[in-house]
Amino acid sequence: MIFFDYYFKSSSTPKYLEPVAVCMERRYQALMADAPTLKRFIDELKSELNSIPRAKGRYELKADKDHIYINTTHEFTEAVLRLQCKEVLSMEGFSEDLCKRLTEEVKKGGV
Template sequence: MIFFDYYFKAYSTPKYLEPVAVCMERRYQALMADESTLKTFIKELKSELDAIPKAKGRYKLKVDKGYINIITVHEFSEGVIRLQYKDVLSLEGFSKELSKNLNEVIRKEAKHDII
């Protein structure tokens, strides 16, 4: 699992990048299932950025271990939107009732996938 623990949007971020900023901000403080889900999210972000005509040639998506960054593409590149993440090492403190409810949801989803 992956946890998004930091979101930053520079004050100077242009309004036309708002769809990308919203997409990234929605993931802030969220858990993501696995690496393949993260890759799908990154493709979605890239598609969102590529769909903005004013952003072409001005901004690009930079991804590295632990962060996703929208940066400027001029001589002194600057990060304008940033989302940091880290792997979740453990989950603790679940009540028996919550565990029971999660197991029921998982069973229902499994039945739904089979049908």
């Protein structure tokens, strides 16, 4: 599982990037099931960014295992939108029944 623990939106982020900013902000402090789900989310962001005519050639998406940045490509390179994540290593404080169900789902490949 992956947890998004940091979101940043620069004050210089243009209004026409708002759909991308909203998409990223919705994932802030959320859990994502696995790497393939993260890849689909990144593809969704790329699609959203590419659908904005004014952003073409001026902004690019950079993604790595622990961050997603929307950077400017003109003048000084600056990350105007950032979303950082980390792998969840353990979960605590859940009922025994929930833990059993999650473990069963993981074994089945459902989570």
